[in-house]
Amino acid sequence: MNDIVAFLAVARAQSFTKAAAGLGVSPSALSHTIRNLEERLGVRLLARTTRNVAPTEAGERLLQSVGPLFDQINSEIDSIGELRHTPAGNIRITCSDDAAENLLRPILPAFFNTYPDISVEICIDYGFTNIVSERFDAGIRLGESISRDMIAVRLGPDWRLSVVGAPDYFRRNPHPVVPQDLTAHRCINIRHSVGGSIYAWEFEKDGKKLNIKANGPLLCNSNIHILNGALDGIGLACIPDFMAKPHIEAGRLVEVLADWCPTFEGFHLYYPNRRNTSSAFSAFVEAVRYRGPR
Template identity: 60%
Template sequence: MARAAFLAVARERSFTRAAAQLGVSQSALSHTVRALEERLGLRLLTRTTRSVAPTEAGERLLRNVGPRFDEIDAELSALTELRETPAGTVRITAGEHAAQTILWPALAKLLPHYPDIKVELVVDYGLTDIVTERYDAGVRLGEQVAKDMIAVRIGPEMRMAVVGAPAYFAARGKPKQPQDLTGHNCINLRLPTYGGIYAWEFEKRSRAMKVRVDGQLVFNTGLLRMNAVLAGLGLAYIPEDVVKREIVDGRLIRVLADWCAPFAGYHLYYPSRRQPTPAFAVLVEALRYRK
């Protein structure tokens, strides 16, 4: 600070202009420069009532030290610009469905505009500790996000759908209510998020229930589950948006639709104490859900 104060006064030839440049009072600036002179045991500035000029020692200091400080200032400015420019790697963990339907479409649009941003997306069904595993953020359903995390909604409400192939229903009939599923061949999903095989959840007129179904197939990936239901090997409980096209074109038939209520969709979450980088901030805004 003392050397910066001297350089400003020596260059401006004025305490008034130097003080305005540095954003300090004239008295504080004068005190700082005088303290530097006392520490060096040399007078650096000649002061009169009308002007300020460097002494011989002051000229030498200005000539030798000034350019070095200019270089330092330039480097600091470059570092500040780097900090403010969206760049670097952002690590995110998310489930398969969120990665395919929310993250990937957003990333495909965003990344071409920000070539210095890199994204590492890890598909994981477990409730990963993002702090321990050093992720910048995670993506989970709203109800699964811990209360001490900042949560940003990135998707609409979700609904599940119970679907089956026409050939399956022709052979086995259609369930009329959730309890009927116990008599059907159901395709299960085993997720570490839920500590085992996922129970199918239903709600109608504030009446909620979970049904544990059985069948010949258990998967830990949505892709194989989709292949199996299209092949007529059983009923599947799948996010509505995933099977919408197949329902429209008749390859799948939906049942128990009135029992599948909407619920909170996906949220991006991260620690409240985290200081977002420009790259992370850009990504959050790109993912933020807007109706």
């Protein structure tokens, strides 16, 4: 049974290194376990190359047939833990760092004080992580980006983009009047995932939509670092207005093109439609749920 658990971990992670870290063993020991399992079954379960690991036909069959059964066992064991008076357990969340900073950080101190036996793991990722295959309890995305087969819980109000730059930058450069003017400016860009394209800045006014491919010296995969680049005078940033607002009010940033910046449906917590949701996860959902203007 332990060997099958080891196989499931490797097959799902498609990596001995990642699976070993999750199981708390060394990659070499895990590889030895899988080889012994394959020898006893008389079939090869994993195809190994120098770059990746993937289930063979037999391995995929075992993964699809046995994997859900082990998931059900774990779920039933967790449900036994629900008989205790205080919610307990580990919750894994994937989200961007700006969502973690602005939505999760403010509520976590009080949450941990109320539920000392619950731990929360936050994994920062700007890509569209598959929370089911990657074994997350939930993720955080814009409401418009969530699949219809997921349960979505609003975490905050709608927000719009904000194009900002430091006062020192604008002492050296003119204010853009229309989005097309950005092609003559130094802009700080974002690439959401390693293999993804650079985000084209979105604008909308009077029913007219524009996407501008801005150029500049700095490319990040984090809105927090883009904000810092703007504060340091490197160039213009296009970030959520809730990140820019305190710096605009303090005079550290100047906003431009406000009448062109579109509004987006706010961040939502999303998770699969499960019949058995732990009391720890239910408590977390209630703690982060949006209840009015912030």
